[in-house]
Amino acid sequence: MRLPEADRAAVRAASMRLVREDRGAALVVLLLYGLAAAAGLGLPWLVGVLVNRVESGAGVSAVDRLVPAMAGFAVAQLILERSARYAGHRFGERALARLRERFVDRVLALPTAVVEHAGTGDLMTRTTNDVATVGVAMRDAIPEILISSVRALLVAGAAVLLDPVLGLCVLSGTPLIVLTGRWYLRRARTAYLAEGAASSELSEGLAATATGARTVSALRLGEQRVAIGDQAAVTGYHTRVRTLWLRTVLFTMTDVGRYLPVAVTLVVGGLRYHADAIPLGVVVTAALYANQLADPLDTVLERMERLQTAGAAMSRLTGVHGLPLPPAPDPRVPESDVLEVRAARFAYRPGHNVLSDVDLTVRPGERLAVVGPSGAGKTTLARLLAGIDAPDSGQVTVGGVPVATLPAEELRSRIVLVTQEHHVFLGTLRDNLAIAAPGPDDRHGDRHDDDAFRKALATVDAVWVAELPDGLDTVLGAGGIALDAAQEQQLALARVVLLDPHTVILDEATALLDPATARHAERALGAALHGRTVIAIAHRLRTARDADRIVVMRDGRITEVGTHPELVAANGAYAELWRAQTGTA
Amino acid sequence: MGRTSIVEIMGVTSLVFTDPGTPDTRGPLRYLYWLGRRQPRRVLTGTTLSTVWMVLLMVPPYLVSRAIDDGVRARDTGALLGWAGAVLGAGVTLAVLGTLRHRTMTMVRTDGLYRTVRVLTRRVVELGPALPRQVAAGEVVAIGSADIMTISHVLTVFGPGVGAVFGYTAVAVALLGISPLLAAVVLLGVPLLVVSIGPLLRRLQQADARYRGLQGELTARAGDIVAGLRVLCGIGGKDLFAGRYRDRSRVLRAEGYRVGAVTSWIQALAVGMPLVFLAVVTWLAARMAAAHTITVGELVAVYGYVAVLITPVSFLIESADDLGRALVSTRRVLRVLTLTEDIPDHGTRPGPRGQADLHDPVSGVRVPAGSMVALVATRPGDAVAVLDRLGRFTDSAATWGGTPLTEIALDEVRRRILVADNDAYLFAGPVRAVIGGGDVRPALRIAAAEDVVEALPDGLDSVLDDQARTVSGGQRQRLRLARAVHARPDVLLLVEPTSAVDAHTESLIATRLHADRQGRTTVVAATSPQLLARADHVIFLSDGTVAATGSHAELVRTQPRYRGLVLRGDEDVDQHHVVGDLR
Numbered sequence A: 001m002r003l004p005e006a007d008r009a010a011v012r013a014a015s016m017r018l019v020r021e022d023r024g025a026a027l028v029v030l031l032l033y034g035l036a037a038a039a040g041l042g043l044p045w046l047v048g049v050l051v052n053r054v055e056s057g058a059g060v061s062a063v064d065r066l067v068p069a070m071a072g073f074a075v076a077q078l079i080l081e082r083s084a085r086y087a088g089h090r091f092g093e094r095a096l097a098r099l100r101e102r103f104v105d106r107v108l109a110l111p112t113a114v115v116e117h118a119g120t121g122d123l124m125t126r127t128t129n130d131v132a133t134v135g136v137a138m139r140d141a142i143p144e145i146l147i148s149s150v151r152a153l154l155v156a157g158a159a160v161l162l163d164p165v166l167g168l169c170v171l172s173g174t175p176l177i178v179l180t181g182r183w184y185l186r187r188a189r190t191a192y193l194a195e196g197a198a199s200s201e202l203s204e205g206l207a208a209t210a211t212g213a214r215t216v217s218a219l220r221l222g223e224q225r226v227a228i229g230d231q232a233a234v235t236g237y238h239t240r241v242r243t244l245w246l247r248t249v250l251f252t253m254t255d256v257g258r259y260l261p262v263a264v265t266l267v268v269g270g271l272r273y274h275a276d277a278i279p280l281g282v283v284v285t286a287a288l289y290a291n292q293l294a295d296p297l298d299t300v301l302e303r304m305e306r307l308q309t310a311g312a313a314m315s316r317l318t319g320v321h322g323l324p325l326p327p328a329p330d331p332r333v334p335e336s337d338v339l340e341v342r343a344a345r346f347a348y349r350p351g352h353n354v355l356s357d358v359d360l361t362v363r364p365g366e367r368l369a370v371v372g373p374s375g376a377g378k379t380t381l382a383r384l385l386a387g388i389d390a391p392d393s394g395q396v397t398v399g400g401v402p403v404a405t406l407p408a409e410e411l412r413s414r415i416v417l418v419t420q421e422h423h424v425f426l427g428t429l430r431d432n433l434a435i436a437a438p439g440p441d442d443r444h445g446d447r448h449d450d451d452a453f454r455k456a457l458a459t460v461d462a463v464w465v466a467e468l469p470d471g472l473d474t475v476l477g478a479g480g481i482a483l484d485a486a487q488e489q490q491l492a493l494a495r496v497v498l499l500d501p502h503t504v505i506l507d508e509a510t511a512l513l514d515p516a517t518a519r520h521a522e523r524a525l526g527a528a529l530h531g532r533t534v535i536a537i538a539h540r541l542r543t544a545r546d547a548d549r550i551v552v553m554r555d556g557r558i559t560e561v562g563t564h565p566e567l568v569a570a571n572g573a574y575a576e577l578w579r580a581q582t583g584t585a
Numbered sequence B: 001m002g003r004t005s006i007v008e009i010m011g012v013t014s015l016v017f018t019d020p021g022t023p024d025t026r027g028p029l030r031y032l033y034w035l036g037r038r039q040p041r042r043v044l045t046g047t048t049l050s051t052v053w054m055v056l057l058m059v060p061p062y063l064v065s066r067a068i069d070d071g072v073r074a075r076d077t078g079a080l081l082g083w084a085g086a087v088l089g090a091g092v093t094l095a096v097l098g099t100l101r102h103r104t105m106t107m108v109r110t111d112g113l114y115r116t117v118r119v120l121t122r123r124v125v126e127l128g129p130a131l132p133r134q135v136a137a138g139e140v141v142a143i144g145s146a147d148i149m150t151i152s153h154v155l156t157v158f159g160p161g162v163g164a165v166f167g168y169t170a171v172a173v174a175l176l177g178i179s180p181l182l183a184a185v186v187l188l189g190v191p192l193l194v195v196s197i198g199p200l201l202r203r204l205q206q207a208d209a210r211y212r213g214l215q216g217e218l219t220a221r222a223g224d225i226v227a228g229l230r231v232l233c234g235i236g237g238k239d240l241f242a243g244r245y246r247d248r249s250r251v252l253r254a255e256g257y258r259v260g261a262v263t264s265w266i267q268a269l270a271v272g273m274p275l276v277f278l279a280v281v282t283w284l285a286a287r288m289a290a291a292h293t294i295t296v297g298e299l300v301a302v303y304g305y306v307a308v309l310i311t312p313v314s315f316l317i318e319s320a321d322d323l324g325r326a327l328v329s330t331r332r333v334l335r336v337l338t339l340t341e342d343i344p345d346h347g348t349r350p351g352p353r354g355q356a357d358l359h360d361p362v363s364g365v366r367v368p369a370g371s372m373v374a375l376v377a378t379r380p381g382d383a384v385a386v387l388d389r390l391g392r393f394t395d396s397a398a399t400w401g402g403t404p405l406t407e408i409a410l411d412e413v414r415r416r417i418l419v420a421d422n423d424a425y426l427f428a429g430p431v432r433a434v435i436g437g438g439d440v441r442p443a444l445r446i447a448a449a450e451d452v453v454e455a456l457p458d459g460l461d462s463v464l465d466d467q468a469r470t471v472s473g474g475q476r477q478r479l480r481l482a483r484a485v486h487a488r489p490d491v492l493l494l495v496e497p498t499s500a501v502d503a504h505t506e507s508l509i510a511t512r513l514h515a516d517r518q519g520r521t522t523v524v525a526a527t528s529p530q531l532l533a534r535a536d537h538v539i540f541l542s543d544g545t546v547a548a549t550g551s552h553a554e555l556v557r558t559q560p561r562y563r564g565l566v567l568r569g570d571e572d573v574d575q576h577h578v579v580g581d582l583r
Helices: A008-020 A023-040 A042-055 A060-064 A067-108 A112-118 A121-162 A164-211 A213-218 A222-274 A280-321 A378-385 A408-412 A429-434 A447-459 A463-467 A485-499 A515-528 A541-545 A564-570 A573-582 B002-017 B028-037 B040-056 B059-073 B077-127 B130-134 B137-154 B158-178 B180-196 B198-227 B229-235 B238-290 B296-337 B380-390 B410-416 B431-435 B441-446 B450-454 B473-486 B503-516 B529-534 B552-558 B560-566 B574-580
Strands: A339-349 A352-362 A367-371 A393-398 A415-418 A503-507 A533-537 A549-554 A557-562 B358-360 B365-367 B372-377 B417-420 B491-495 B521-525 B537-542 B545-550
Touching (some): A008 A067, A008 A280, A023 A067, A023 A121, A042 A060, A042 A067, A042 A121, A042 A280, A042 B238, A042 B296, A060 B238, A067 A280, A067 B198, A067 B229, A067 B238, A112 A121, A112 B229, A121 A164, A164 A213, A164 A280, A164 B077, A164 B137, A213 A222, A213 B077, A213 B130, A222 A280, A222 B059, A222 B077, A339 A378, A352 A378, A352 A557, A367 A378, A408 A415, A408 B229, A415 A485, A415 B229, A429 A447, A429 A485, A447 A485, A485 A515, A485 B229, A557 A573, A564 A573, B028 B040, B028 B077, B028 B137, B028 B296, B040 B077, B040 B158, B059 B296, B077 B137, B077 B158, B077 B296, B137 B296, B158 B180, B180 B198, B180 B238, B198 B229, B358 B380, B372 B380, B372 B529, B372 B560, B380 B491, B380 B521, B410 B417, B417 B473, B431 B473, B441 B450, B441 B473, B441 B503, B450 B473, B473 B491, B473 B503, B503 B529, B529 B552, B537 B552, B537 B560, B545 B552, B552 B560
Parallel strands (some): A367 A533, A367 A549, A415 A503, A503 A533, B417 B491, B491 B521
Antiparallel strands (some): A339 A352, A549 A557, B358 B365, B537 B545
């Protein structure tokens, strides 16, 4: 399953919403930008006035009388520019904060099944890269584009007001810039995305070579890694040549578009001056405006490419908002702790049943082991029992209520799935335990939970906690203490103890640990599971041997159910596996 | 189009098909100089173009002033058309020169960028196992993403830098021609103006560094939420994390306001200060024009020069900043380039012909030629240490066919002896290439990994990402095993190859592996009874040295500690911990 991307309309709506929510500030920002740009028109105009005064033979004192106005325009522009930029920056920061908070809230509200099926890779890219890309656009590109657009409009407007004919001359370079800009923007996004992708390929290749340096040496992959790196350089080179070609056209044309209107304005203005239609000052001012128009247009074009990239990122962020919300929770409360599977069928892809006609009743307090070869459907069964997925047909219920429709908190107080994938969150040990014991105000780490935390850690035999420098306040993960696999497992189990569910489902919980570590973890497991219903998916049959009942699965069906002696005596698939494993063939 | 492609081919050739050369690693400046020396013509062209371009930037204001004086004011249409045409001509020339300059500079950067990456890749490959022992892989990752960009960027400081000096001089000459007073004001004023923004820039850098720090932290927090999303879904705590994220997001926002406060001043001053300055200069020039010391055209020219002069001066200031950051980045690159191999390769003696005994004096382990031996250790690290010595990942007195491994060329050792770790790296690529290319089906069958490939959309052509993150832990393990088997080394040293595989599959692997390795030497560090039962003999290590040797059945019978270790959960006291509590 791939996460969706939003279409243009949805992206536009989401962006407009960000502006609308802060409408007052947006208006103020625009107004300030406009005033700052208007102040910027003052000096060229005054130069024109000066020229006229000098031409008319006015003395030095006539020049001096304009000093307050000149200083006034310059200072006004400085202050207005500052206020506008600052207001714009604050507006951008607020919008960005709302965007990222809303996105993270939405990610956290995703139904478990969506998270499980879509994986976290794509979501991770969206959460980190795309939020950052949109952030850069909001902080830099969008304000620049706005300011420059306002400035260009005002320069053009002022030139037309000054003299309509010369105004057209001032604009004579604009069609060239706009047409080249369109040509450029149509190609820029693909080209720059390709360049970016090639850059990441290059750095990921180097990262892989460095991370796998030992393997490179063991398998003598050196030449291959060098060749892959060189190939990435060739690809990167071609993408860079491509973007360089785009800039070659853009820069040349916009530069021509900068000087062309100056020349045209001089000629037309000069001829009109010769005809005594306008004073010299107007010609000078118009020529200065002509030169001033190119800069903001350049800026708009160069930033537009950023905006395009941000638009793509925004469509990925907005796309997540289009994902389904968890179904409305079932108001019914389970009548008992009995887990029942009735005629359950499940397929990840239509037509490829992973489970067919599965019937199973798990009795409260029993120890149930599920065994079978890889691909038999054990993990899928565990996911149905844990309420992550709902069966396509048939039912999986606890106390008569479908497991998948229970509200999340209700569900996890009853049934918890423990897998081999653990996660230690950034933060303190207390933070890592608090997720399983949400108190009323645990954002600030409630001290009175500490006893419960210590007890849970003791239950799972986490003796290493005593050696941590700051006890429960020790920072774990990156920048803190790194836990080994067995300790992570114990942490996961301590969370289970804190949740105190009546049923625990273990899906190969210790399979990835090395044997000595696994032994330690299994000891912790025994303690954590005390007094609960346990469903253990196992590939090591020794775990299964002493279970109350063993369920043998093959090809998505339950083929055998019974105790170890019964199944060995039955001489079926289980007996065969058992002999294979213990070498008693 | 034809010319472009020739240029392109020449570019690629010099960039990629040649040896990147031996870098000068004696210091960051020397390294940067070396990068420049690799492409002398390009650097020279870039410098020339930059200089000409910067000087020519001063021409249009001059031409405009002549157009106004000689064409407009003098009411001379011919001169007006001539000077205006010259403005357009200068504009087109500047456009072409500016673009050529940009193209050359981009190529200089590209060369430096790829040369650095290629030099780094080669060094990392040479270092091999010595790299992770000396630096964290994360350091190299950081270099590959950010530092190389900074370095390539600074390579283009030199050309425009020279150009900027010339440009500044050109304005000085032009202004002196108009008025010494104006020249003095402008030439001293512009640098002062740019430098005066300096302290603000430093404050911005500090605020920006804080902001980036917080931003990185917030991104890490979001990433952490996503990485642990499955746990949050299963165990809870979503509100807790949402609340924390929001709190930190607000802190970042507040810091963002502070950055904005400084940035907006800098941006406003960058535009506003020159304007104030321009106003002063224009006023002075206008007074001179009113007193007829200079012409109206020259008044306009002064206005133009001041505007143009800001380009080279800001460039020089920025360059100083770029250079500072590039030196830091270059030092990081040099740190990796100057690491030394810790497994010296001085061996000259040939390795044994065909199969030969292996001996590790430290532990006392002996592996007879052509047999399959299993290692069981009371401490798992001990078995791995033995394999590291036998595979020469650590130097020791270990011998192969009586010859010390240290006296055999390292390349031969690596070619013929393969240490296959359980956490060996899987590099991205199509499955077939990941396994080693060619006919990989037999190896996949031995590792019972055929179903892994079948489940992938394009079978053997399916592309896996680095570390094959899209497949499960057990599947990854089987792919690693298939890769090791496919290499068909004379000696295969395996570390726990089936720990994440189910019993049924493990049994298949044990049988097939034994059959495949018939006649070649294999050592397996393992505790799985199925692998142990298949081994020709088992060596039991206690505290790092050989405690007993024999068949699996013999050791189970005679060594209680061995039995405890490999049959845990079946006949051991631990049974009560594990399964007893399950009861």
